[in-house]
Amino acid sequence: MKRILIILTAAVLIASCGTQKKVAKLEKTAETMSQILPGIKIPKASASQILNDVTYLASDELEGRDTGSEGILTAAKYLQNRLHEIGLQPYRDDFFDNFQAQGEKAFNIVGMLPGTDGVLKNEVVVIGAHYDHIGFMKAVAGDSIANGANDNATGTASVLAIAESLKAIDFNRRTVVFALFSAEEKGLIGSKHLAKRMKAEKENVVAMINFEMTGTPMVESEYIAYLTGYDKSNMGAVFNKANPSRLVTGKLEAAAEMNLFMRSDNFPFYEEFEIPAQTFCTFDFTNFDHYHQPGDEVSQIDSRHMAAVVDAIMPGIMKVVNDERLKVMGNE
Numbered sequence: 498m499k500r501i502l503i504i505l506t507a508a509v510l511i512a513s514c515g516t517q518k519k520v521a522k523l524e525k526t527a528e529t530m531s532q533i534l535p536g537i538k539i540p541k542a543s544a545s546q547i548l549n550d551v552t553y554l555a556s557d558e559l560e561g562r563d564t565g566s567e568g569i570l571t572a573a574k575y576l577q578n579r580l581h582e583i584g585l586q587p588y589r590d591d592f593f594d595n596f597q598a599q600g601e602k603a604f605n606i607v608g609m610l611p612g613t614d615g616v617l618k619n620e621v622v623v624i625g626a627h628y629d630h631i632g633f634m635k636a637v638a639g640d641s642i643a644n645g646a647n648d649n650a651t652g653t654a655s656v657l658a659i660a661e662s663l664k665a666i667d668f669n670r671r672t673v674v675f676a677l678f679s680a681e682e683k684g685l686i687g688s689k690h691l692a693k694r695m696k697a698e699k700e701n702v703v704a705m706i707n708f709e710m711t712g713t714p715m716v717e718s719e720y721i722a723y724l725t726g727y728d729k730s731n732m733g734a735v736f737n738k739a740n741p742s743r744l745v746t747g748k749l750e751a752a753a754e755m756n757l758f759m760r761s762d763n764f765p766f767y768e769e770f771e772i773p774a775q776t777f778c779t780f781d782f783t784n785f786d787h788y789h790q791p792g793d794e795v796s797q798i799d800s801r802h803m804a805a806v807v808d809a810i811m812p813g814i815m816k817v818v819n820d821e822r823l824k825v826m827g828n829e
């Protein structure tokens with residue numbers, strides 16, 4: 498009975514204060530993370546903020562955010578400001594992570610939340626999405642700007658929403674790096690650069706969670722977002738177990754057949770660090786007709802669905818940044 502009382506008290510205190518100092522005190526009463534985490538109140542993602550971010554990134558002013566363009570520089574400055582106003586620190590003193598992509602200047606935008614635990618802060622969880630797109634293309638009905646709203650202003654806005662939520666909770670025992678990649682569309686160049694850089698700088702990256710095309714709900718799906726490379730780790734199972742209120746994720750056979758696991762920014766982190774590194778996505782090949790077309794505009798995006806995706810995923814994020822490490826599983 499005493500044990501149950503301690504757990505209940507812990508839950509109430511965490512919900513009312515939410516600061517990591519209080520949680521640190523509570524940890525000393527020897528509760529496990531699995532008992533503590535469900536008591537932490539996770540703020541709801543703001544659909545209107547998500548819509549603001551997607552609207553700006555996918556505006557004609559940014560000209561489709563092609564790597565090397567004026568438009569992507571404007572997007573990068575906007576994202577730097579957003580990370581700063583959310584309260585993240587720049588990654589190694591600079592939000593801009595510069596590299597060259599096919600002769601063009603390019604830059605990932607990278608922020609971090611230092612871990613709140615003296616030991617676990619040396620383990621890093623990367624949460625990412627690419628913000629670049631393909632710029633101009635052959636006009637369709639007089640429109641030649643590929644705005645890239647779903648691909649991938651949505652993933653970018655989702656990462657911002659998660660950053661906002663984790664900053665407000667202020668309890669991430671591991672360090673979290675938020676990485677917004679450029680030059681994905683040119684062959685994952687930005688994520689390859691950052692993964693190699695983090696390896697060279699001896700960062701102990703333990704998991705990478707990526708977001709792609711979360712702007713439209715899946716059709717007739719029991720879960721809200723599929724996870725690429727589903728069988729390659731226990732990530733999907735952990736996210737499902739962490740959220741008792743709904744089924745979060747599953748394996749989409751069509752995505753597995755197309756090997757999407759190897760086709761986004763999660764993959765370079767898998768290659769460099771041999772860790773669970775996977776992508777959440779809700780584009781199921783039937784629910785969006787404008788892939789790499791000028792019609793990929795904000796008018797196609799369901800921001801309430803996007804906020805629901807973030808809300809569904811957040812309990813799993815809290816597990817990954819605080820609890821047992823995710824495990825790689827055999828390739829079958």
Ligand SMILES: [Zn+2]
Pocket residue numbers: 627648649681709710
């Ligand atoms: Zn994409």
